[in-house]
Amino acid sequence: MIYREAGQFKASYEADMQIFPIRQDRIAIAAIVLFAFVGVPLFASEYWFQAIITPALIFSLAALGLNILTGYAGQLSLGAAGFMAVGAFATYNFMLRIDGMPFLVAMVLGGVCAALVGIVFGLPSLRIKGFYLAVATLAAQFFILWVLVKFPWFSNYSASGVITAQEIVILGWTVDEPVEKYLLTLAVVTVLALAAKNLARTHTGRAWMAVRDMDVAAEVIGIPLMKTKLQAFAISSFYCGVAGALYAFTYLGTVEPEAFNLDLSFKILFMIIIGGVGTVLGSFLGAAFITLLPIFLNQLFHALFGDSLPPAFASNVELMIFGGLIIFFLIVEPHGLARLWQIGKEKLRLWPFPH
Amino acid sequence: MKRMRSKWKKSAMVALAVAGLVGSGVGQALAAEQYMGLPSYRVGAYAAGGSGIFGGWIDYMQMINERDGGVNGVKLVWEECETEYNNARGVECYERFKAKGNTFFSPLSTGITYSVLDRVAQDKIPLVTIGYGRSDAADGRVFPWVFPLVTHYWSQASAMINFIGKEKLGSMDQLKGKKIVLLYHDSAYGKEPHEVLKRLSQKWGFELELIPVAHPGNEQQSQWLQIRQIRPDFVILWGWGVMNPTALSTAKRTGFPIDKIIGVWWAGAEEDVIPAGNASAGYIAAGFNAVGDQHPVIQDIKKYVYAKGKGNLDPKRVGSVYYNRGVVHGIIYVEAVRLAQAHFNKKGQPVTGEEIRWALEHLNFTPERLKQLGAEGFLPVMQTSCMDHEGAGVVKFQQWDGSKWKMISDWIVPDRVLVRQLVEESAAKYAQEKGITPRDCSKEG
Numbered sequence: 001m002i003y004r005e006a007g008q009f010k011a012s013y014e015a016d017m018q019i020f021p022i023r024q025d026r027i028a029i030a031a032i033v034l035f036a037f038v039g040v041p042l043f044a045s046e047y048w049f050q051a052i053i054t055p056a057l058i059f060s061l062a063a064l065g066l067n068i069l070t071g072y073a074g075q076l077s078l079g080a081a082g083f084m085a086v087g088a089f090a091t092y093n094f095m096l097r098i099d100g101m102p103f104l105v106a107m108v109l110g111g112v113c114a115a116l117v118g119i120v121f122g123l124p125s126l127r128i129k130g131f132y133l134a135v136a137t138l139a140a141q142f143f144i145l146w147v148l149v150k151f152p153w154f155s156n157y158s159a160s161g162v163i164t165a166q167e168i169v170i171l172g173w174t175v176d177e178p179v180e181k182y183l184l185t186l187a188v189v190t191v192l193a194l195a196a197k198n199l200a201r202t203h204t205g206r207a208w209m210a211v212r213d214m215d216v217a218a219e220v221i222g223i224p225l226m227k228t229k230l231q232a233f234a235i236s237s238f239y240c241g242v243a244g245a246l247y248a249f250t251y252l253g254t255v256e257p258e259a260f261n262l263d264l265s266f267k268i269l270f271m272i273i274i275g276g277v278g279t280v281l282g283s284f285l286g287a288a289f290i291t292l293l294p295i296f297l298n299q300l301f302h303a304l305f306g307d308s309l310p311p312a313f314a315s316n317v318e319l320m321i322f323g324g325l326i327i328f329f330l331i332v333e334p335h336g337l338a339r340l341w342q343i344g345k346e347k348l349r350l351w352p353f354p355h
Numbered sequence: 356m357k358r359m360r361s362k363w364k365k366s367a368m369v370a371l372a373v374a375g376l377v378g379s380g381v382g383q384a385l386a387a388e389q390y391m392g393l394p395s396y397r398v399g400a401y402a403a404g405g406s407g408i409f410g411g412w413i414d415y416m417q418m419i420n421e422r423d424g425g426v427n428g429v430k431l432v433w434e435e436c437e438t439e440y441n442n443a444r445g446v447e448c449y450e451r452f453k454a455k456g457n458t459f460f461s462p463l464s465t466g467i468t469y470s471v472l473d474r475v476a477q478d479k480i481p482l483v484t485i486g487y488g489r490s491d492a493a494d495g496r497v498f499p500w501v502f503p504l505v506t507h508y509w510s511q512a513s514a515m516i517n518f519i520g521k522e523k524l525g526s527m528d529q530l531k532g533k534k535i536v537l538l539y540h541d542s543a544y545g546k547e548p549h550e551v552l553k554r555l556s557q558k559w560g561f562e563l564e565l566i567p568v569a570h571p572g573n574e575q576q577s578q579w580l581q582i583r584q585i586r587p588d589f590v591i592l593w594g595w596g597v598m599n600p601t602a603l604s605t606a607k608r609t610g611f612p613i614d615k616i617i618g619v620w621w622a623g624a625e626e627d628v629i630p631a632g633n634a635s636a637g638y639i640a641a642g643f644n645a646v647g648d649q650h651p652v653i654q655d656i657k658k659y660v661y662a663k664g665k666g667n668l669d670p671k672r673v674g675s676v677y678y679n680r681g682v683v684h685g686i687i688y689v690e691a692v693r694l695a696q697a698h699f700n701k702k703g704q705p706v707t708g709e710e711i712r713w714a715l716e717h718l719n720f721t722p723e724r725l726k727q728l729g730a731e732g733f734l735p736v737m738q739t740s741c742m743d744h745e746g747a748g749v750v751k752f753q754q755w756d757g758s759k760w761k762m763i764s765d766w767i768v769p770d771r772v773l774v775r776q777l778v779e780e781s782a783a784k785y786a787q788e789k790g791i792t793p794r795d796c797s798k799e800g
Binding site: 252319 | 395436437442451453466469474489546549550667784785789
């Protein structure tokens with residue numbers, strides 16, 4: 001009943017082609033975005049901005065990037081963290097080497113650099129598929145980090161290979177307070193998430209899904225495989241690159257290449273698997289699950305048991321519960337948390353009068 | 356009724372947990388308690404180091420509470436937060452502690468150190484990195500809030516060369532024409548000593564070869580074959596985790612003499628040599644703390660903490676390398692609290708992060724003071740200042756005899772002039788990039 005679209009007639013093509021065709025969805029999304037932009041800054045503390053929401057948003061963006069490639073276009077990749085590193089280091093270098101470079105332009109250029117690298121490492125996808133492609137992208141992961149450590153130019157000859165983010169100034173607005181950094185991150189993530197949602201419904205997105213479902217059939221109906229796959233690699237890497245730039249500039253400030261290691265790539269892959277492959281919502285749910293649940297468990301254990309448990313034991317139990325929950329959710333719903341929400345929506349549509 | 360109450364209690368606790376997540380500062384320190392957050396890691400690949408160091412640190416604070424009733428009556432309280440050696444988790448712990456009024460942050464992880472480096476000055480929490488990077492933070496003018504205390508990587512690299520020259524070869528001039536290989540973990544950590552070693556090789560005329568090992572380093576056949584071709588006089592092992600025992604066993608297999616391998620202090624614990632079995636006998640490693648349980652401070656921990664069953668770790672680990680390194684952390688922290696209380700006229704009251712920062716800049720561990728603390732020879736004599744956030748820079752060397760570590764040298768002094776020059780160059784570059792105006796140390800109290 002709550003979710004019924006009865007009575008919502010689409011009288012024009014525009015109305016039929018909206019991103020969110022159901023009124024309830026539009027209201028909910030507008031409310032969430034409004035709350036994130038206005039409500040959260042009013043209520044949340046610095047701890048929430050710096051430790052919880054900002055990183056969760058950044059990882060959501062990275063997961064969204066990987067979801068475009070793996071979820072929509074069906075190309076398994078283990079290089080997401082590598083592309084994030086390209087974005088972070090490229091943005092840093094654009095800011096460093098070009099005087100008066102605006103941050104947003106540097107960030108977009110950083111994303112473009114990541115996209116170019118992504119195209120290069122996407123070339124093997126024309127010949128190999130599935131797990132074999134995952135191995136090829138694994139090479140990207142290692143190669144990118146190796147290059148960043150090997151050639152000190154990328155970190156401006158820093159002795160330990162780390163980069164330190166420059167101050168962000170956008171049209172005279174200095175972004176240095178945690179809440180400002182959060183708002184900047186939120187704005188970028190919102191725009192890119194809407195773009196991704198839209199992209200998935202266009203010709204491009206449909207071509208990706210056709211390739212994912214059966215590439216031979218897609219080729220037969222006239223979808224150029226090379227162009228479609230490389231496009232997916234480019235756009236996905238762009239998203240990851242922007243996420244990397246935000247990771248360095250609005251979240252940590254100082255990063256070493258090692259921060260973008262294989263562990264992070266795996267983590268992003270787990271985010272989309274848990275959240276839901278091939279959905280925009282799933283990227284957000286998965287990122288929240290993977291980044292926030294361990295923190296919540298740790299807090300919960302501290303509050304419940306205090307010092308009465310040996311700390312090593314408590315840490316291990318937290319890890320086990322986390323692992324157990326991952327397995328639980330995958331068994332209950334192999335298609336991810338986004339699918340659970342979809343099922344919930346269908347139930348709400350009928351409630352309280354099931355057939 | 357009883358059941359209902361326990362149910363209520365449980366839900367209250369859950370509510371408390373949620374409140375804790377909001378970071379509203381449930382554990383705000385009471386009047387006579389000195390609060391500190393410990394971002395420990397007891398799970399994951401580096402748990403051996405994390406549990407040993409944080410365990411030793413906690414035991415020392417526990418001992419101070421039991422023996423002296425705290426610092427001038429102020430009880431030391433602490434809280435752990437599991438980081439898993441992961442940057443994002445470390446930042447979360449940092450922020451969680453901050454909301455509760457943290458006064459000292461020491462993550463024992465280079466990655467987490469870099470992740471919070473930009474935040475500490477604003478938050479007024481001293482960032483203490485005992486024995487690791489970033490090395491150029493030793494220039495206190497540019498990094499007022501960062502303390503790479505005791506000795507950092509660059510001092511260590513230089514001390515290693517001095518050890519090879521003076522102790523192994525007889526004099527520094529003997530280094531001329533010798534070949535030294537640096538076998539390093541291919542990461543930011545492994546790159547730390549490059550610049551120092553390059554400059555030293557020019558100064559003393561030895562040949563330097565840099566050979567990387569990719570993380571995690573559990574396969575080093577090709578590297579050691581390369582080393583066999585180069586035939587170096589010494590190999591410096593700049594390893595981490597599983598890379599260390601692998602290096603030792605591969606060296607043994609390829610016939611390289613083990614006593615010509617000199618390890619960094621993260622390659623010099625029991626956990627690094629025991630997995631390699633017989634291959635590691637004779638291996639030498641650096642360290643900035645003594646090993647064994649013969650020092651009075653360790654005896655006191657046994658007496659006041661372990662005898663009462665309040666120990667944090669398996670009693671067998673007391674006196675091991677990592678454990679004692681944790682005790683060094685504890686000694687420095689407690690001394691800083693004591694000094695801050697004395698200087699700011701706050702005896703018997705908790706001190707703030709700012710006050711502890713002042714104290715860290717005025718640490719003075721004289722031989723007499725170390726003796727009073729029961730730690731003579733346990734950590735080096737050291738004195739910090741506004742200019743110098745390192746304090747000592749000296750390193751001891753220890754040798755594994757097949758069953759335990761034995762100290763084989765006194766404190767070895769690095770090439771202070773050269774290291775300092777490098778520190779100032781690098782710090783100045785950082786200051787320029789970040790637009791920091793270095794403090795004028797002559798104006799500091």
